[in-house]
Amino acid sequence: MVKKQIMPKWFYQMASPKWCYQISGKLLPIFSISALLLLVAGVIWGLLFAPQDYQQGNSFRIIYIHVPSAILAQSIYLTMAIAGGIGIIWKMKIADMVAYACAPIGASMAFIALLTGAIWGKPTWGSWWVWDARLTSMLILLFLYFGVIAMYSAMEKPENAARSVAILSLVGLVNIPIIKYSVDWWNTLHQPATFTLTEKPAMPVEMWLPLLVMVIGFYCFFASAMLLRLRNEILVREKRTSWVKQLVSES
Amino acid sequence: MIRIFWAELSKDLLLAYRRKGDLLNPLLFFVMVVALFPLGVSPAADFLSQLAPGVLWVSALLAALLSLDNLFKADFEDGTLEQLLLSPESTYVIALAKAVAHWLTTGLPLALLAPLLAVMLFLPSHAIPTLVVTLLLGTPTLSLVGAIAAALTVGLKKGGVLISLLVIPLYIPVLIFGASAVQNATQNLPVQAYLAILGAMLALSIVLAPFAIAASLRVSVSS
Numbered sequence: 407m408v409k410k411q412i413m414p415k416w417f418y419q420m421a422s423p424k425w426c427y428q429i430s431g432k433l434l435p436i437f438s439i440s441a442l443l444l445l446v447a448g449v450i451w452g453l454l455f456a457p458q459d460y461q462q463g464n465s466f467r468i469i470y471i472h473v474p475s476a477i478l479a480q481s482i483y484l485t486m487a488i489a490g491g492i493g494i495i496w497k498m499k500i501a502d503m504v505a506y507a508c509a510p511i512g513a514s515m516a517f518i519a520l521l522t523g524a525i526w527g528k529p530t531w532g533s534w535w536v537w538d539a540r541l542t543s544m545l546i547l548l549f550l551y552f553g554v555i556a557m558y559s560a561m562e563k564p565e566n567a568a569r570s571v572a573i574l575s576l577v578g579l580v581n582i583p584i585i586k587y588s589v590d591w592w593n594t595l596h597q598p599a600t601f602t603l604t605e606k607p608a609m610p611v612e613m614w615l616p617l618l619v620m621v622i623g624f625y626c627f628f629a630s631a632m633l634l635r636l637r638n639e640i641l642v643r644e645k646r647t648s649w650v651k652q653l654v655s656e657s
Numbered sequence: 658m659i660r661i662f663w664a665e666l667s668k669d670l671l672l673a674y675r676r677k678g679d680l681l682n683p684l685l686f687f688v689m690v691v692a693l694f695p696l697g698v699s700p701a702a703d704f705l706s707q708l709a710p711g712v713l714w715v716s717a718l719l720a721a722l723l724s725l726d727n728l729f730k731a732d733f734e735d736g737t738l739e740q741l742l743l744s745p746e747s748t749y750v751i752a753l754a755k756a757v758a759h760w761l762t763t764g765l766p767l768a769l770l771a772p773l774l775a776v777m778l779f780l781p782s783h784a785i786p787t788l789v790v791t792l793l794l795g796t797p798t799l800s801l802v803g804a805i806a807a808a809l810t811v812g813l814k815k816g817g818v819l820i821s822l823l824v825i826p827l828y829i830p831v832l833i834f835g836a837s838a839v840q841n842a843t844q845n846l847p848v849q850a851y852l853a854i855l856g857a858m859l860a861l862s863i864v865l866a867p868f869a870i871a872a873s874l875r876v877s878v879s880s
Contacts, residue, residue, distance in 0.1 A: 494872070542829075549826035556822045560813055566880040570809045573873050574823060577805055584830070 421498045423640045424649050430633045438630035444623030451616035459613075465529045468522050470617055474624035476519035479547060480582055482512035482628060486554070487579045490572025500636075502568030503643065505575065506558065507635035511628060513551035520544055540596040543584050550578040564643060661746040662754045669758035672731070679727060683763045684770055687720040691774045702779045709778035710788070710839035716774075717767045717792060718832055721799045724763045725820055728755065728807040729874070738811075739878050752870035753863070756804040757797075764796025780843065787842035794855040795835040801859075801866035802827050808873035812880050831858060 419425050452470035459466040486508040493501035523541065524534045535541065554571050561567030609617075644650045673680050694712045695705060732738040741751050771792055772785050780788065806823040813819065838851035 546826045546829050549822075553823040553826060556819055557809070560810070560815065560819050561880075563880060566876055569876045570873065573805070573869055573876070574809060577802075577827065577869055580830075581826070 420500055421496070423500060423644050424647075426500050427637060427640050430637055434630055434633045434637070437626045437633065441623055441626035441630050444619055444626060448616050448620035448623050452620060456613050456616050457610070462530055465526065468526045470620045472519060472522040472526055473617060474621045475515045475522065476544065477621055478624050478628055479512055479516035479519050479544070480586065481625070482508050482515060483547060483550070483575070483578070483582060486512060487572075487575040490568070490575045493568055494572045494576075499643070500640075502564070502572070503636055503639045504632070505568065505571060506564075506639060507632045509551060509554045509558065509571075511631050511635070513548065513555060515624075515628075516544060516548040516551055520548065538596055543581060546581055550575075550581060553578075658747060658750050662750050665741075665751050665754035666758050666761075669755060670761060673758070673762045679724075680762055680766075683720040683724040684766055686723055687716050687767055687770060688774065690716040690719060691778065695778070706779040706781060706843070709775060709780035710784070710843065711836045712778060713771055713774060713780070713788060714791075714795075714832055714836040714839065717771065717796065718799060718828055720767055721763050721796060721803065722821055722824060722828070724759070725803040725807045725824065726817055728759050728804055729811040729877075733811045733877070738874065742874060742878055748871035748874065749867045752804065752808075752867040752874065756801045756866065756870065759804060760797045760800040764792070764800055768792035768796060780839075783845070784839055784842035787848050788839045790852065791835040791838045791855060794852060794859055795831045798831050798855070798859045798862045799828060801862040801870075802831075805866060805869045805873055808870045808877060810877075811874070812877040831855070834858070 448470060453467055456467070456470075458464055486505045489501045489504040489508065492498055493505060520541070523544075527536065528534050554575055557571050557574060558567050561570060641650055641653075691712060694708065698708065699705070729738060732741070742748060768789055771788055775785050775788055776782075803820075803824050806820050806827075809823065810820050834851050834854045838848045838855070841848050841851065
């Protein structure tokens with residue numbers, strides 16, 4: 407009996423480390439070049455040409471780092487948990503490696519978001535840190551990343567670490583909606599979301615357009631950093647296979 | 658299914674009863690941590706009564722955390738855990754029974770001991786029922802969520818600190834709502850909303866956590 411395939415063909419091809427290595431090699435330059443272009447353009451546009459805020463003056467410009475890194479910190483966690491879920495359900499090695507590649511990038515994004523938030527908070531709120539809902543839940547997200555990284559370093563066998571981390575990140579997924587909606591649920595100091603899919607941003611076009619460029623640039627940066635780590639991890643874990651040996655001997 | 662639940666629960670309770678030292682340790686820890694605050698911060702009554710809800714909740718949380726390490730350890734080391742997972746009975750029910758046994762031996766005594774410590778910290782007496790109710794609603798969630806981390810780390814040699822790293826981020830929401838409820842009760846403000854959220858978290862973790870515990874146990878045993 408032929409087993410029915412529920413997912414598209416590329417999904418199953420992805421399970422092959424060799425195929426994945428080749429495809430990611432083609433995708434990597436696309437993402438890294440667009441990340442470079444978008445980030446340079448976004449930084450110059452945001453820092454030099456975007457208009458000043460009428461209340462906050464120039465200090466608001468840190469938004470061009472703060473918002474993208476905060477969005478990324480959550481998206482990367484989601485990616486990690488979904489990859490972990492795929493790893494548990496389909497026993498796919500590549501998904502485990504994607505989750506592994508995501509963890510430190512996500513942790514650094516969460517850290518950058520908290521750090522830039524603190525720097526931004528000083529001139530606008532008058533303090534480096536307030537215990538408000540969104541800051542606290544972002545801090546919890548950073549702790550969750552630390553837990554995941556600690557788990558990876560505690561387990562010796564990568565297959566077991568991958569499954570443990572997948573369970574852990576799926577349990578921690580509860581936190582993502584809390585971060586997302588904390589600003590709407592609790593009436594706190596932090597301003598509401600900058601971007602929503604359904605409404606026009608409250609900022610003028612000249613301000614949010616460079617921000618959008620930065621957000622896309624950050625996503626491209628994440629994609630290229632993740633693919634670099636993924637390719638490295640594929641080579642390390644598949645070092646006994648013939649195609650990796652051939653690749654090493656050719657280079 | 659109910660039979661296996663009772664069998665597992667009564668086995669764990671009997672084991673806990675035979676090792677009374679393990680039973681007492683979290684309670685002693687709870688009392689000692691609470692005693693540190695008047696000594697370390699300030700013994701003034703009005704200050705302590707403000708601090709009391711948070712201190713009691715944090716100390717109870719840490720005491721529950723401390724006892725997690727032993728939750729599956731003995732069963733893992735003598736091979737009982739492997740036999741339980743190999744048996745045809747539902748792992749979900751076994752995981753639930755283990756978490757309930759953990760709560761009966763740590764969370765419940767902590768909640769019952771809390772009024773005494775609340776008096777020592779000058780918590781207004783009208784807030785004490787709320788404190789006990791929040792602990793009764795919150796500590797089972799702590800046991801269930803903590804059991805996931807205990808199951809994940811049971812096979813590791815250096816599980817002790819790792820467990821805290823994994824579990825504390827997941828405990829924070831319970832702590833926030835538990836402590837805020839008591840805080841509101843001290844000022845005669847309504848607490849039903851907080852209790853409802855604590856109850857919702859408990860309901861969610863009773864339904865979902867045993868799946869994660871069972872899956873984690875399988876990972877730990879197979880490694």
